[in-house]
Amino acid sequence: MATEHIDVRYVAGLSRLELNEEECAVFQRQLEAILGHVESLAALDVTGIEPTSYPAPVYDVMREDEPRESIPTEAVLANAPDQAQGQIRVPKVIADA
Amino acid sequence: MSLASASISSLRKQLLAGDITAVEIVDALAASVSARNEEIGAYLSTNLDDARAQAAAADLSKPLGGIPIALKDNINVLGQPCTCGSKFLSAGYTSPYDAHVTGLLRDAGAVLYGRTNLDEFAMGSATENSALMVTRNPRDTTRIPGGSSGGSAAAVAADLAIAALGSDTGGSIRQPASHCGIVGLKPSYGRVSRYGLVAFASSLDQIGPMTKSVEDAALLLQAIAGPDHRDSTCLNVPVPDYSADLHKGVAGMKLGIPKEYFGEGIDPEVRARVEEAVKRLEAAGAEIVEISLPHTEHAVATYYIIAPAEASSNLSRFDGIRYGQRAAAPKDLLDLYQRSREEGFGPEVKRRIILGTYVLSSGYYDAYYTRAQKVRTLIRRDFEDAFQKMDAILTPVAPAPARKLGENSGDPLHEYLSDIFTLAPNLAGLCAISVPAGTVASDTGTQLPVGLQILAPHLAESTLLRVAKAAEI
Numbered sequence: 001m002a003t004e005h006i007d008v009r010y011v012a013g014l015s016r017l018e019l020n021e022e023e024c025a026v027f028q029r030q031l032e033a034i035l036g037h038v039e040s041l042a043a044l045d046v047t048g049i050e051p052t053s054y055p056a057p058v059y060d061v062m063r064e065d066e067p068r069e070s071i072p073t074e075a076v077l078a079n080a081p082d083q084a085q086g087q088i089r090v091p092k093v094i095a096d097a
Numbered sequence: 098m099s100l101a102s103a104s105i106s107s108l109r110k111q112l113l114a115g116d117i118t119a120v121e122i123v124d125a126l127a128a129s130v131s132a133r134n135e136e137i138g139a140y141l142s143t144n145l146d147d148a149r150a151q152a153a154a155a156d157l158s159k160p161l162g163g164i165p166i167a168l169k170d171n172i173n174v175l176g177q178p179c180t181c182g183s184k185f186l187s188a189g190y191t192s193p194y195d196a197h198v199t200g201l202l203r204d205a206g207a208v209l210y211g212r213t214n215l216d217e218f219a220m221g222s223a224t225e226n227s228a229l230m231v232t233r234n235p236r237d238t239t240r241i242p243g244g245s246s247g248g249s250a251a252a253v254a255a256d257l258a259i260a261a262l263g264s265d266t267g268g269s270i271r272q273p274a275s276h277c278g279i280v281g282l283k284p285s286y287g288r289v290s291r292y293g294l295v296a297f298a299s300s301l302d303q304i305g306p307m308t309k310s311v312e313d314a315a316l317l318l319q320a321i322a323g324p325d326h327r328d329s330t331c332l333n334v335p336v337p338d339y340s341a342d343l344h345k346g347v348a349g350m351k352l353g354i355p356k357e358y359f360g361e362g363i364d365p366e367v368r369a370r371v372e373e374a375v376k377r378l379e380a381a382g383a384e385i386v387e388i389s390l391p392h393t394e395h396a397v398a399t400y401y402i403i404a405p406a407e408a409s410s411n412l413s414r415f416d417g418i419r420y421g422q423r424a425a426a427p428k429d430l431l432d433l434y435q436r437s438r439e440e441g442f443g444p445e446v447k448r449r450i451i452l453g454t455y456v457l458s459s460g461y462y463d464a465y466y467t468r469a470q471k472v473r474t475l476i477r478r479d480f481e482d483a484f485q486k487m488d489a490i491l492t493p494v495a496p497a498p499a500r501k502l503g504e505n506s507g508d509p510l511h512e513y514l515s516d517i518f519t520l521a522p523n524l525a526g527l528c529a530i531s532v533p534a535g536t537v538a539s540d541t542g543t544q545l546p547v548g549l550q551i552l553a554p555h556l557a558e559s560t561l562l563r564v565a566k567a568a569e570i
Contacts, residue, residue, distance in 0.1 A: 006455050015409060015454040016416065017447055018435035026444075026507075031452055033510045038398040041468055044475070051470030052477055054300045054330060055526025056287040056555060061329040075193035081423035090418055091430050 006031050100125035102256040105164050105313040112163050119152035119163030122259070123208060126165055129257050130211070138232040139252035140211045141170050142178055148210040159206030161320055167258040169249050170212035171219055172196045172304065173293040181295050182215040182227035182245075185421045185441030196293020197328065198262060198304050198321045205320040211258065213248030217443045218412065219264055219297045221245050222272060222515055225502065226445040233502070234277060237543035240499040243273030249307045250277040260308045260317055264294055266301045267400050268494070268519025271531035274307055275494035275548025278533045280565070281307045282314045285555045286526035287332035289318075290325030298407035299330070301400075301523040311532065311565045315339040318558060334556065342559050347567040348382030350560075353487035357393035358518055364497040366537040370547040371493045374534040374568050378491070381567050388487060390479040395472050396521040401513055402456050402469035403524070408446075409453025415441065448509060477525040480552070489564045490552040492518050494531045498545035518550060528558045532565045 008028045012019045019027065073086060082089040100108065100122050111117045127145050134140050148165060155163040168174060171181045173192040180187040195203070202209060216226035224232040224247025232247045234240040235255035242251040246263030250273035253261050263270040265283035274281025282305045289304050296302060306317035319340070324333040354375060359368060379385045417423040417437025424436035442450070456465035483490060495515060505512040522529040531548035539545050549568055553561035 006451075008451060011451050011455045011458065012447075013435075014458060015450045016413070016431075016434040016438055017442070017450065018439045019447070023444070023447070027448055027451060030448060030507075030509050031455070034401060034452060034513070035455075037510055037513075038402055038465065038469075041395060041398050041402075041472055042464075044392075044395065044468075044472055046468060046471035046475070049471040049474050051467055052473040052524075053470060054286070055473075055477060055524065056285070056330070056332060058330050061326060063326065071193045076419070079190050079193065079420035081417065081421070088419060091427050091433055093430055 006035060099129070099256065101129040103259065104309045105161070105260055105316050106310070108164060108259065112157050119155045119157070119208060120149055122163065123148045123152045123165055123210065126210065126257065126259070133255055134257060136233065136238060137235055137251050137255050137257065138230050139213055139248045139255060139257050140167070141180060141214050141229055141248065143211040144177065148208050151208040155208060156206045160316065161202065162206030163208065165208040165210040165259055166202055167211045167213050167249060167252050167261040168199065168209065169215050169246050169261070169263050171215060171264060171295040172199060172262060174199050174209055178212060179295065180229060181219070182217045182229055183441065183443065183446070184228045185415050187229055188422065190420050194293065197290035197325045199293060201321050207320070211252070213252050213261060215248055216245035217446050218295065219245040219266060219269055220408070220445050220449055222268070222512055224248060224273070225506070226443060228443045231502065234499050236278060236546060237499065237539060240501055240545070241276065243276035243499060245269040246307060247273045250274050250279060250281065253277070253279045253307050253309060260306060260313055262304055262321070263307045264302055264304050265523065266297050266404060267523050268516050270305045270307060271494050271519050271529060271548065271550060272516065274531040276499035276546060278536070278546030279307060279309060280311055280314050280530065280532055281305065282318060282530045283522065283528065284318060284322065284558060285528040287330055288528070288556065288558065289321050290328040290331040292325055292327040296411040298404040299411060300407060301404060311562060311569050312340070312343060314530065315343055315562050337559050339559060339562055342563050343566045345563055346381055347378055347564055350383045350488040350564065351386055351486060352378060352383045352564065353386055353388035353483055353490040355388050355390040355393065355490060355492060357390055358492040362496055363493060364537070367493055367497060367547050370535040370537065371549055374549040375491055378564070378568055386487065388483050388490070390483060390521070392472065392475045392479050393521060396476060396524060397514055397517055399469045399472045399476065399524060400520040401452070402465050403473065405449040405453030406457050406466055407453070409450045409457065412446065412450055445509070473524045476521050480525045480527060484554045488553070488560055492550045492552065494518060494548035494550040498537050498539070498547060522552050526555050528553050528555070528561050530561055530565045532568050533570055534568070535570065
């Protein structure tokens with residue numbers, strides 16, 4: 001099992017979270033305590049044990065590919081923070097060439 | 098007795114006899130809510146006018162005809178807010194659709210009345226992590242109601258709701274039910290559709306009833322159980338009649354007492370109440386057998402790897418683009434994501450997202466996540482072995498009665514350890530219930546409820562309810 005300490009600011013970046021200094025310090029301490037606790041699993045012999053992703057069988061569910069009613073566009077846009085011309089507006093994604 | 102304090106089954110009898118009307122029930126609830134919700138903080142929102150209209154139009158011939166049901170505010174109801182107890186969604190999100198269970202409640206004739214408070218995105222054991230308000234335990238308002246379905250539990254316990262739905266990922270129905278002195282049932286994984294429940298940890302979450310009696314839990318489960326093509330984890334298997342065997346008793350049943358659940362760390366008075374409940378079941382004809390679930394001690398560590406991992410993935414959809422919080426004047430798209438999430442999420446949610454991202458990240462995935470999933474198999478096998486010989490298993494719900502508000506703040510590991518008795522059934526997909534088992538006197542003289550937890554095999558809710566009915570005080 002891992003022995004390195006968690007780099008909270010780096011992992012927060014991977015999670016798309018921008019933390020302030022105080023949050024980083026608090027989470028550093030708390031997450032290291034939690035990871036210290038979960039280290040106990042390293043002592044278990046799990047050789048040959050299948051992992052359980054779901055506690056009950058999960059099957060692919062297929063249906064006929066038929067057009068049908070969905071949630072109306074207006075209902076979807078009603079929750080969007082910003083919209084224009086029937087679409088959700090976001091900051092520019094592609095930089096100028 | 099006020100109509101607001103009655104059970105579903107008693108109100109149904111009175112409605113069908115024509116002694117009361119559904120609108121009178123809503124009015125009685127409205128009076129209770131206006132008298133006590135400010136003190137308790139059970140509801141985030143209510144829709145009284147709409148509820149009156151639903152009640153006036155209710156078809157009493159349906160199974161829940163005219164019965165008001167409160168819903169935890171992470172279950173979508175068309176046209177109503179769904180805040181998940183978070184700032185991220187509280188600034189104006191309105192559900193554009195019904196969750197599957199919401200539709201089933203409508204089909205059953207229920208009146209949908211009020212959205213109950215919860216720990217943000219259902220993460221917590223106290224309802225103190227709600228970003229919107231505090232919920233207090235109606236039995237002692239200086240204490241937590243438990244979490245994360247604390248609003249639902251408090252509403253039912255304080256007679257602000259006839260019954261409610263909660264969601265349970267690691268004990269979030271059973272633990273607040275235990276702390277508030279009501280019945281809380283977590284159905285087997287796959288028994289109830291999760292479509293329209295805002296996902297926390299998809300392999301663990303289940304929606305379930307929180308009620309004043311075991312009989313009511315059976316009635317409410319009956320209404321929400323069954324297949325749903327929109328949730329591929331919802332099982333396409335028949336739903337039995339949960340009320341049919343309810344009164345058959347426990348004579349001849351074998352009930353297991355796992356020694357690992359009665360060791361150190363449990364409040365002696367809590368243990369005494371649970372042992373008294375076990376004795377009552379023995380007197381009712383059950384054979385009580387000591388058993389062992391050897392991997393119990395690893396349940397907390399396993400859960401706090403798997404649940405945050407799934408949460409970090411599920412909560413990535415909250416990015417400020419399609420709904421909810423969006424940071425002002427972002428300099429680019431990444432800045433919009435990062436600041437929207439920083440502003441919208443509270444500390445517990447951020448902590449779990451970071452933890453989940455870490456255990457899924459390159460280099461740590463096998464060491465943490467894969468290993469936890471293998472230990473999950475060992476925990477599941479412990480139960481499978483036990484249920485070869487046992488009909489059900491009896492344990493405490495929580496190691497101690499409801500703690501004071503604010504007592505564990507800043508110490509998440511200590512708080513996580515309080516879930517030790519409820520996590521394993523979620524990891525194994527079992528059905529489980531909390532039934533009131535008496536009270537413990539607090540240092541200030543209030544009586545704090547204690548719950549008995551009953552566990553049964555996957556899809557054995559009928560057995561679970563039968564044992565629960567026999568254990569009910």
